[in-house]
Amino acid sequence: MNVLLISCYELGHQPFGVASAGAHLLAGGRHQVECLDLAVETLDEAKVRRADFVGISTPMHTAIRLGVKAGEMARGLNPQCHICYFGLYASLNEDYLLEGVADSVIGGEFETPLTQHVDRLAENGPPHPGGLSLAELRSPPNLSRQHFLPPARHLLPPLERYARLRTSEGEFRNVGYVEASRGCAHKCRHCPIPAVYEGRLRIVQREVVLADIDNLVHMGAQHINFGDPDFLNGMKHSLWIVREMRSRHPELSFDFTAKIEHLIQHRDAVMELAALGCVFILSAVESVDDRILRYLDKGHTRDDVVAALEITRAADVALRPSLLPFTPWTTLSGYLELLEFVQDHDLVYQLDPVQYSIRLLLPPGSRLLDIPEIQPHVGSLIQEDFVYTWRHPDPG
Ligand code: SF4
Structure with missing residues (x-):
């Protein structure tokens, strides 16, 4: 799958959430992953149009406010893409997100359920429930212990931009x-x-x-x-x-x-x-x-x-x-x-x-x-x- 991970705001530093999610998605060798950091980049319409899956990171309040606008823009440019919100504020606000622009929401420890979710979508398989909420299927945030991977920093703009x-x-x-x-x-x-x-x-x-x-x-x-x-x-x-x-x-x-x-x-x-x-x-x-x-x-x-x-x-x-x-x-x-x-x-x-x-x-x-x-x-x-x-x- 072509995956686009979007960060909107992480207090001025290079975003951790999309880099960590990107590493897990790349590890299986099954997906192409790109990132956009809208704190320092403009919305690249070509990246949005070629994405099958758009993941939007929401670690804080400002990030979700901007993230909803980013999701609406992505939906306008690419009506077919699957839009998933992940991170702390996504699960706190999953009802609102799932009634609106989101197809799915992942809370808590997001890397593993996000990767499993993209794998299942690529296979047209049934959704994996752990930590994943859909309009018709709600799950609590994933709090199971994960084995992390070093974040894929190469997907992001250089540190000098932050x-x-x-x-x-x-x-x-x-x-x-x-x-x-x-x-x-x-x-x-x-x-x-x-x-x-x-x-x-x-x-x-x-x-x-x-x-x-x-x-x-x-x-x-x-x-x-x-x-x-x-x-x-x-x-x-x-x-x-x-x-x-x-x-x-x-x-x-x-x-x-x-x-x-x-x-x-x-x-x-x-x-x-x-x-x-x-x-x-x-x-x-x-x-x-x-x-x-x-x-x-x-x-x-x-x-x-x-x-x-x-x-x-x-x-x-x-x-x-x-x-x-x-x-x-x-x-x-x-x-x-x-x-x-x-x-x-x-x-x-x-x-x-x-x-x-x-x-x-x-x-x-x-x-x-x-x-x-x-x-x-x-x-x-x-x-x-x-x-x-x-x-x-x-x-x-
Ligand atoms: S719950 Fe933990 S992270 Fe939150 S304010 Fe208290 S000590 Fe800090």
Whole structure:
């Protein structure tokens, strides 16, 4: 089959989802695979017209919003092609997708069911149910353990087309994005990952991650962005990979994401990772209001954020918080306290300005929808926006 894999948005880095899916589809030698990254490329109509199967990657909210438009354009150019959405947001929104432009939806660990699905379509065989949803046949997301393959990076534009790291010395470094795990062992209520993974972690085999890093270095990567939802969920796995990565490529710097609780729990690992070339750590601080942190089930308090800042500063690595300042429970004084916290803890240059403006998203399946404290504020599901509406008690 001629397969076209489309990515629309992955935070400015070279997309992992289509490269990983592409590797699995190419492995059997039965399909021709092309990719399009609409974040840096225009829609190539010739690629769409020759595709029998179009797979659209939806790892995040912006990706699915753009992905539906891409699917509609693909359908207009090639009415016969099979359109499949895969990734985290596809399964959260499968009803809407399957009532509209999608022929199929694959959630969770997508590479194996996607490959099986394309194989079956090529044979005109019956659909393989594991992880695959069709209009007439729904399946839960695939959470079985997969054997991964190094992503097919050659299908994508070069790293120079993507966001680069600017160091404190003003040097620009090409960035390669990798994943050493999927899912998460935690269940923060505002996060879409537990709605699919239900507190489960799925590890990408060490040799696969290292082969991917080797490929990226060969393509010019000078910095590795570990995009795991939480790199310290599998702390030993992550440390082993970084030690081996640095022994192979001593010049590489890197960054990762970890929750505040893990930074405190794994202080020694933070020290070692900093010594191995970590230049910053992203952490979903979200709020410094302990009441809101309890509603979100974040597993940390304001004091814990201060402790994590002390640990990362002692390790000489920057903690870069992400924030969720606008929730139904935010007050004017609470917002001002957040700004004071940023100033008092010398965080102004560690925060991206967009963080001051983030508003809570309530996707279908959000665990926040289950708590009584949100009920007075929540409205209806706007399917085409992929969120429930909510209204602040003081909208003025
Ligand atoms: S720790 Fe991070 S990835 Fe895991 S559930 Fe919480 S917010 Fe989501």
